[in-house]
Amino acid sequence: MKYLCLVYIDEKVLDAMPEREYDALCDAAIASDESLRRSGHYVGSNALRSVRTATSLRVRDGKLSVTDGPFAETKEHLGGYILIEAADLSEAIDLAAKCPMAAIGTIEVRPVRVDLREGMRG
Amino acid sequence: MSEAAAATVRAQVEAIYRADSRRVLATLIRLLGDFERAEEAVHDAFAAAAEQWPQNGMPKNPVAWLVSAGRFKAIDRIRRRARFDAVEAEIGRRIENDAAEAAELGEEEIADDQLRLIFTCCHPALAPDAAVALTLREICRLTTEEIAQAYLTATPTVAQRIVRAKQKIRDAGIPYQVPSEAELPHRLAAVLQVVYLVFNEGYSASSGATVTRVDLSTEAIRLARLLVALLPEPEAVALLALMLLNESRRRARSSPTGELVLLANQDRRLWDRNLIGEGMTLVGQALASKKAGPYTLQAAIAAVHASAPSADHTDWAEIVHLYDLLMRVAASAVVELNRAVAVAMCDGPAAGIALIDEILARGDLGDYRLAHSARADLLRRLGDHDKAREAYERALALTRQEPERRFLEGRLRELGASA
Numbered sequence: 001m002k003y004l005c006l007v008y009i010d011e012k013v014l015d016a017m018p019e020r021e022y023d024a025l026c027d028a029a030i031a032s033d034e035s036l037r038r039s040g041h042y043v044g045s046n047a048l049r050s051v052r053t054a055t056s057l058r059v060r061d062g063k064l065s066v067t068d069g070p071f072a073e074t075k076e077h078l079g080g081y082i083l084i085e086a087a088d089l090s091e092a093i094d095l096a097a098k099c100p101m102a103a104i105g106t107i108e109v110r111p112v113r114v115d116l117r118e119g120m121r122g
Numbered sequence: 123m124s125e126a127a128a129a130t131v132r133a134q135v136e137a138i139y140r141a142d143s144r145r146v147l148a149t150l151i152r153l154l155g156d157f158e159r160a161e162e163a164v165h166d167a168f169a170a171a172a173e174q175w176p177q178n179g180m181p182k183n184p185v186a187w188l189v190s191a192g193r194f195k196a197i198d199r200i201r202r203r204a205r206f207d208a209v210e211a212e213i214g215r216r217i218e219n220d221a222a223e224a225a226e227l228g229e230e231e232i233a234d235d236q237l238r239l240i241f242t243c244c245h246p247a248l249a250p251d252a253a254v255a256l257t258l259r260e261i262c263r264l265t266t267e268e269i270a271q272a273y274l275t276a277t278p279t280v281a282q283r284i285v286r287a288k289q290k291i292r293d294a295g296i297p298y299q300v301p302s303e304a305e306l307p308h309r310l311a312a313v314l315q316v317v318y319l320v321f322n323e324g325y326s327a328s329s330g331a332t333v334t335r336v337d338l339s340t341e342a343i344r345l346a347r348l349l350v351a352l353l354p355e356p357e358a359v360a361l362l363a364l365m366l367l368n369e370s371r372r373r374a375r376s377s378p379t380g381e382l383v384l385l386a387n388q389d390r391r392l393w394d395r396n397l398i399g400e401g402m403t404l405v406g407q408a409l410a411s412k413k414a415g416p417y418t419l420q421a422a423i424a425a426v427h428a429s430a431p432s433a434d435h436t437d438w439a440e441i442v443h444l445y446d447l448l449m450r451v452a453a454s455a456v457v458e459l460n461r462a463v464a465v466a467m468c469d470g471p472a473a474g475i476a477l478i479d480e481i482l483a484r485g486d487l488g489d490y491r492l493a494h495s496a497r498a499d500l501l502r503r504l505g506d507h508d509k510a511r512e513a514y515e516r517a518l519a520l521t522r523q524e525p526e527r528r529f530l531e532g533r534l535r536e537l538g539a540s541a
Binding site: 087088092093094111 | 245247301
């Protein structure tokens with residue numbers, strides 16, 4: 001099964017981090033992706049720019065409205081994602097727990113729908 | 123077969139249903155890969171047994187017979203549906219192949235399936251109330267109505283929790299597996315938490331008015347016994363010990379009129395010596411593992427109480443020491459509160475009050491009724507009746523349990539009279 005690991009972080013924690021520590025974190029994240037790739041669990045990943053750059057939009061009754069900022073005002077925001085292939089949820093949790101970001105933020109693990117028409121509702 | 127012999131067999135089918143239907147279910151969930159399908163199959167298998175055994179006699183291995191019958195019935199059902207559905211046809215083929223491999227069904231395999239069921243129902247990815255409901259339903263064999271009654275909840279609410287939990291197991295890919303060595307500590311902790319939640323609900327709810335409710339404490343102890351038999355990990359053994367030692371005081375915890383009796387005032391002759399004996403042996407076993415986890419330490423504390431002839435003749439220094447160790451492995455404000463009470467027993471009420479005030483000043487436990495009632499009790503013993511009254515009133519405002527409310531009101535009356 002494919003699982004999307006959504007990485008939520010408090011950007012203030014990252015902002016307050018000394019340069020060397022931040023560099024080490026980035027290196028660890030790259031190494032973590034590499035290790036997932038070697039074990040055959042890696043599908044894809046991306047880190048996002050700051051939530052300060054976020055824009056939200058919605059279309060209602062055919063009318064577009066665009067606003068500055070993220071969809072939800074919370075302390076932790078989406079900071080990136082890793083898409084993995086795992087046998088089951090326990091393995092997905094195990095793999096996500098090894099990511100360095102798990103020690104700083106929160107990782108939400110979501111199974112990816114196989115059939116687009118099925119499983120979102122109910 | 124004679125009518126009398128047939129009646130005996132029918133009684134045996136019922137006995138096997140009571141004793142083994144969960145074992146059959148656990149294995150069928152593995153073979154069929156789905157809770158609903160497995161439950162249907164268990165039902166079909168016992169229906170077939172009730173029909174065939176009185177005619178043909180009992181099979182040599184009834185559990186294996188039932189698993190096999192359930193599997194065939196499930197494949198039948200799937201085949202019938204498969205005429206309309208390609209996905210069902212694929213599932214049917216897979217189950218037939220898997221089941222052929224798994225046809226050899228030893229005791230060990232059945233025990234493993236029971237563990238798989240326990241670890242799946244108590245997976246930490248399920249919400250605690252959902253895991254509790256699912257565990258009581260699938261492992262303890264309670265009906266949805268019984269669970270709802272025990273938790274004073276509406277039946278549809280419990281039914282929905284169970285449905286949602288099963289959906290998450292299926293859709294999020296929660297595996298039907300005994301966790302690996304590396305996963306075991308945190309997975310076992312999740313199982314023990316569910317068991318202890320069930321026990322505490324029963325423990326705090328048990329009072330005169332609730333005789334018709336399923337006894338959750340007994341269910342939790344039964345569940346822990348099953349777990350220990352399947353997986354004798356020290357922390358599981360310790361949780362069983364802890365529950366037995368708490369349960370041993372049941373008859374002493376309330377007066378004949380249903381009033382709450384605190385540990386210090388309990389008539390220790392009412393404590394169940396058999397449960398204490400068993401609990402003490404298990405505590406010894408758990409402590410022998412040398413790696414004292416949170417349940418082992420809590421059980422050790424309960425054991426010190428259980429072996430004391432009275433509250434005054436309790437080894438409070440040992441209890442403080444055990445709480446110190448507990449703070450190291452599982453620090454929490456509640457543990458700190460309990461430690462403060464033990465310190466008060468060693469060094470006097472003022473020392474305990476200082477520690478509780480420290481916790482409250484930090485902003486912890488402000489809404490925890492037992493923090494205020496413990497503080498009130500220590501203030502009362504110190505002779506500071508005005509402050510004691512205030513603290514009892516704070517506790518009273520926070521309590522939702524009837525016997526506890528009456529107890530606190532009684533204390534307030536006593537203080538009022540002496541003021």
